[in-house]
Amino acid sequence: MPDKTIRLVVPIVVISGVAVAATGAELLYGQPVTPPAAAAPAAPARSTAPEPAVETLGLVRVDYRLTRLPQHASNQLAVWIEDEHGRYVRTLFATSYTANGGYVRRPMSLPLWRETSGWESASETEIRRASRPAQDSGEQSLYWDGTDREGRAVPAGRYVYRVEGNLLWENRVLFTGTITLGEAEDSSQARVEYLPASARAESGMIENVRASFQPGEPLDQALITTFTRGS
Template sequence: MSERTSRLIVPMVVITGVATTATAAYLAYRPEPPPASPAGLTWSAPVTASLGVVCIDYQLNRLPRLASNQLAIWVEDAQGRYVRTLFATSFTANGGFERRPMSLPQWRRASGWESATDTEVKAASRPAQESGRQSVYWDTTDRSGQPVPPGTYTYRVEGNVVWEKRVLFTGTVEVGETPHASQPRVEFLPADTGQEPALVADIRASFSPGERLPAGAVTTFTRGS
């Protein structure tokens, strides 16, 4: 067993409704979501000169079956170059793909996850989410924490529904000086995956210019229902 598959990962994230732990100076457990503002966030202290915050909302339906419930969310630029991973379920992110190669293969290829740093793994990986409405936030920085330039970015959501069956959502969001919202298209891999119960559905992305995550916080987190 490799070091990655056997170690205990302590995600640096915010997941409301589920007790979590964080390392470093920022304590990432928050028992309740912060009060919503019109833009959906209430913080103003910038951690970097990024353009704003992208929120990806979706309905997660946890399935009572084996070889399932794996999910990855990541961002690419307009040229298809990988930017960063926002979310990846712990089993796959921490080496589970070595035992189950069919788990989230498109995300692994796009991100080159086999060579991801420990920092990237800890920032992105977290336990499989419970059923309900979920939100993942991106502060428009890349995998090294540098602000991305204005432009069109592609977000992808890959779900391992059961064994080799997957669903892939692909959408774009405009990042710049004005708000933008979109919904992705869906692809079932293979086609008969569409007959299986839905693991993830009703995905919506929105960009809020000028928004910031809390000072000292990690750049992505989830808020579960």
């Protein structure tokens, strides 16, 4: 396994679901910054046209019920998409501890997702897109806009959604379902598997995993969250 360290996750500001960062030093210790008198005037900023949105087949919504377990070595979760041949497409969600390198200290954390995605070699952009703090108990919804890890629209066809969760140390639960992207609506319920079978004794963290597809539906920017610190 490559020698990687846990990434330090720094919270960033979100406005209307879009991550932004300050580009100038407007304040210094709460006081306005006065530029030196000899400083040359800044050149006017160039206006740039926004990048065109990628046209996709529609929107997939993955729903599940989550109950956080009151114990250590638990509550790690990843949700991702594969094509019907088992090739990795994109990660929708991964708890930030594992996504940012926690698997070095806890290698039994979400091993199937890490192997399928090749996460040890994931780009910084992909990590920031998927990494989220552990969710609170309750009904959860994730959205896939029909693009792959590079932001390209995927072709019509059948896709696999998976939800992997660490219940307690090496005990895991895996949900697998299929959804068809095309011109018609589709929905499905995922089947569950416990790894190993004795892990069923620790069940209850994730339940009722299902997905639906709406053709031609765009991704509402208000649904986009940003990468931040978490567990």
